[in-house]
Amino acid sequence: MDHGHFEKSVTQQVDFDYLMYHPRHTAFGELPLILFLHGAGERGDDIELVKQHGPLKEISEDADFPAIIVAPQCPKGEWWNIEALYHFLEGICQQYAINRNKIYATGLSMGGYACWRMACRYPELFAAIAPVCGGGDPESAHKLTHLPIWTFHGAKDDLVPLSETRKMVDAVKKNNKFRQNNILFTIYSETGHDSWSETYANPELYRWILRQKKTI
Numbered sequence: 780m781d782h783g784h785f786e787k788s789v790t791q792q793v794d795f796d797y798l799m800y801h802p803r804h805t806a807f808g809e810l811p812l813i814l815f816l817h818g819a820g821e822r823g824d825d826i827e828l829v830k831q832h833g834p835l836k837e838i839s840e841d842a843d844f845p846a847i848i849v850a851p852q853c854p855k856g857e858w859w860n861i862e863a864l865y866h867f868l869e870g871i872c873q874q875y876a877i878n879r880n881k882i883y884a885t886g887l888s889m890g891g892y893a894c895w896r897m898a899c900r901y902p903e904l905f906a907a908i909a910p911v912c913g914g915g916d917p918e919s920a921h922k923l924t925h926l927p928i929w930t931f932h933g934a935k936d937d938l939v940p941l942s943e944t945r946k947m948v949d950a951v952k953k954n955n956k957f958r959q960n961n962i963l964f965t966i967y968s969e970t971g972h973d974s975w976s977e978t979y980a981n982p983e984l985y986r987w988i989l990r991q992k993k994t995i
Contacts, residue, residue: 795851795867796826800835801875802844811846811881811989814868816859816890818975823855832887837979846989847875859893861900868904880993885909887975888939891930895947898923907991909984912936912974914943920950927991929963931978933970941966963987 802810813834821828829850830836838844849871853859872879884905886894891913898908899919907927928951932944948964955961967974978984 795853795863796824797849797851797867798826798829798835799850799871800838800844800848802846809876809878811883812868812871812875812877813846813848813988814864814882814884814886815848815850816864816884816886816893817850817853818886818888818890820888822853822857824852826852828852832975833979834885834985838985844985846881847871847877853889858889859896861893861897864893864897865901865904881906881989881991882993883907883909883988883991885911885988886913887911887978888913888972891939891944898926902926903993906993907988909978909988910944910947911978912939912944912972914939915947917946917950920947921954923951924955925961925994927961929965929984929987931965931967931974933967933972933974935969935971936974938972 815833815835817829817833821831829852830839833850834848835850851867882905884894884897885908891910892915894908894910895913895915898905899915899922902922905926909929911931912933930944930948932941934941948962951962967977970977
């Protein structure tokens with residue numbers, strides 16, 4: 780069977796090591812791009828850690844998944860640098876044929892926080908985001924009223940409280956009085972911090988992501 784493949788590379792400009800999934804069987808043309816940001820446990824210099832959880836783990840055997848997935852690795856002891864991630868993503872877009880209207884971000888825990896922050900810093904960059912057990916700055920939520928969001932959290936999370944996601948959802952809805960349906964919030968009632976396993980194993984997440992298209 781001819782599966783999609785992973786590529787290893789390093790961008791010298793921002794010094795991110797990363798893994799990439801690129802489908803082998805695609806029609807000619809520009810591809811959607813999903814940026815995946817891992818959690819604190821996958822930091823360091825072992826690049827294989829970035830596919831321990833998340834989209835790369837779930838679609839590694841799917842030759843027909845119709846998007847590029849790129850997963851940079853945060854250096855040990857550091858937190859995601861949002862500006863560096865932006866330039867990293869720009870480099871990927873220049874190197875590959877990317878549909879600029881179909882760029883998405885998702886991440887878990889530390890990466891979930893980065894997903895919220897990056898969308899607030901660069902609100903016109905993404906077509907949709909899917910933060911998992913993260914949080915952000917409610918004061919910046921007014922920048923996200925145009926953006927389709929599906930966010931996830933475990934009700935019994937004792938590391939990142941459910942309230943971290945809830946306050947972002949409430950702030951987006953408060954600022955988005957006329958389009959309440961652009962934000963989805965899934966709460967796993969019996970789940971602790973690991974809300975990512977069920978999330979990324981759900982095919983509907985990827986179907987939802989790829990249906991979204993940038994409107995601004």
